[in-house]
Amino acid sequence: MQLPELLLQKSQWLRNQLFPPACLFCLQPLRLNGCCESCLKQIYPFPSSTCDGCGAVLPQALAPGPCGQCLKVPAVQKKTVSLYLYQDVVRDAVLAWKLRGQESGVRWLLQAAQTRMKQIVSSKDLVLPVPMPLSRMRLRGRHHGADLARMMAESVGCAWDWRLLRRIGEQARQSNLTGADRRKNLRKAFMVDMACWQACEPVQGRLWLVDDVITTGSTVHFAAKALRATGMDVHVLSLTRTVKGV
Numbered sequence: 001m002q003l004p005e006l007l008l009q010k011s012q013w014l015r016n017q018l019f020p021p022a023c024l025f026c027l028q029p030l031r032l033n034g035c036c037e038s039c040l041k042q043i044y045p046f047p048s049s050t051c052d053g054c055g056a057v058l059p060q061a062l063a064p065g066p067c068g069q070c071l072k073v074p075a076v077q078k079k080t081v082s083l084y085l086y087q088d089v090v091r092d093a094v095l096a097w098k099l100r101g102q103e104s105g106v107r108w109l110l111q112a113a114q115t116r117m118k119q120i121v122s123s124k125d126l127v128l129p130v131p132m133p134l135s136r137m138r139l140r141g142r143h144h145g146a147d148l149a150r151m152m153a154e155s156v157g158c159a160w161d162w163r164l165l166r167r168i169g170e171q172a173r174q175s176n177l178t179g180a181d182r183r184k185n186l187r188k189a190f191m192v193d194m195a196c197w198q199a200c201e202p203v204q205g206r207l208w209l210v211d212d213v214i215t216t217g218s219t220v221h222f223a224a225k226a227l228r229a230t231g232m233d234v235h236v237l238s239l240t241r242t243v244k245g246v
Contacts, residue, residue, distance in 0.1 A: 021034075023035055023036040023039055024093075024104045024105050024108050025039040025089045025092065025093060025105050025108075026038065026039050026089075034108065035108060039089045042087075042088035042089040042090075043084065043088070043089050043090055043109070043112075044084065044085040044087065044088075044090070045083065045084060045085075045113075045116075046081075046082040046083055046084055046085055046240075046241055048063075049063040050063060050064065050065070050080070050081075050082075051063070051064065051065030051066055051067035051069075051070055051075075051080075052064040052065050052066070052078075052079050052080070053065060053066055053067070053070040053074060053075030053077065053078070053079070053080065054067060054069060054070055054075040054077075054080055054217060055079075055080025055081060055082055055214065055217075055236065055238075055241065056069065057243055075221070076221055076224040076225045076228065076234065077209070077220065077221075077224040077233075077234045077235060077236045078233040078234060078235055079235045079236070080214075080217075080220070080235075080236040080237075080238075081120055081235075081236070081237050081238070082214060082237075082238045082239075082240060082241035083109070083113045083116065083117070083237075083238070083239055083240065084109060084113070084239065084240045084241075085240065085241065085242075085243060086213050086215075086240035086241055086242045087242075089105075090109065090240055091240070092105070093105030093106055093108075093109060094106065094212060094213060094239070094240060097144070098144055098212070101142075103147070106148070106151075106239070107151065109239065110151055110152065110155055110239070111155070114155050114156075117152065117155055117156050117237075118155075118156050120237065121152070121156045121158055121206075121208055121237065122156070122158065122205050122206070123156065123157045123158050123205075124158065124203075124204040124205030124206075125156075125158045125159075125203070125205035125206045125207070125208055126158065126159050126160065126161065126203045126205070126206075126207055126208065127149045127152055127153045127158060127159070127160040127161075127208045127210055127237075128149060128160070128161060128162070128164055128165050128207065128208065128209055128210065128227070129143070129145030129146045129148060129149035129160075129162055129165070129209075129210050129211075130145045130165070130209065130210065130211045130219055130220065130223050131143075131145060131162070131165050131166055131167040131190065131223075132144065132145055132167065133167050133169075143162060144212065145162070145210065145211070145212070146162035148210055148211075148212055148239060149162065149210045150162075152210055152237070158205070159201075161196075161200065163193060163196050164192060164193055164196050164197055164200070164230075165190060165191075165192060165193075165209075165223060165226065165227060166190065166191050166192070166193055167189060167190060168188060168189055168190065168191055169188075169189070186218055186219060186221075186222040186223075187222060189222060189223075190222055190223045190225075190226035190227075191226055191229075192226055192227060192229045192230055194229065197229075197230055203232065206232075206233065206235050207227065207230065207232045207233065207234055207235065208235045208236070208237050209223055209224055209227060209234055209235070209236045209237070210236075210237050210238070210239075211223075211236070211237075211238045211239075212238065212239045212240065213238065213239070213240050213241065213242065214236075214238045214240070214241040214242070215241075215242050220236045220238070224236060
């Protein structure tokens with residue numbers, strides 16, 4: 001065994017002694033960094049049987065829709081895809097990332113979903129985050145939507161941009177509102193920076209709007225509606241999504 005390889009093994013052994021590997025979600029000791037079996041059982045991929053337009057879960061026989069709601073009012077976006085159910089370990093990982101800046105769990109979830117993301121998003125596509133209100137960015141010191149868009153884009157090897165879609169004014173937090181109030185709250189909350197759009201390289205693929213959690217769908221609805229100013233079809237990709245009764 002050569003000296004550099006021996007030193008590497010020794011340093012790894014010492015690191016494990018000082019900082020034992022632990023589950024990225026529950027922090028229980030592990031032999032290797034990652035996810036323990038208990039937490040893995042609490043991570044649920046979002047069902048594949050969904051409405052193409054709004055992304056709502058449908059019985060297998062009715063997929064890919066349109067669902068009843070999209071028959072009444074067609075979704076603004078052409079397609080909606082979610083990676084995980086927003087519950088248990090996944091919910092805890094998202095909250096730890098957004099509230100405490102602990103992104104290791106979210107990074108693991110993205111890595112685990114990399115194969116699926118590459119089947120959905122191509123290297124020619126452009127990924128855009130749902131923009132945050134300026135006051136919230138100042139308070140937290142970061143743009144979580146932009147961070148998520150960057151991590152997703154890097155995972156599939158496509159371009160991303162946080163400047164094209166802008167937030168207008170200040171709106172109340174969506175989590176504090178009912179479904180009807182959420183829609184009213186965001187009706188005029190987004191706009192496309194057309195000067196920035198015209199200055200950027202033409203998109204050879206599709207346009208993807210990225211969000212961390214879809215609850216009622218109001219945020220992506222109005223953000224996608226604003227993005228129609230680009231003249232392109234809008235596709236939505238969320239890390240997680242809630243489902244009633246789950």
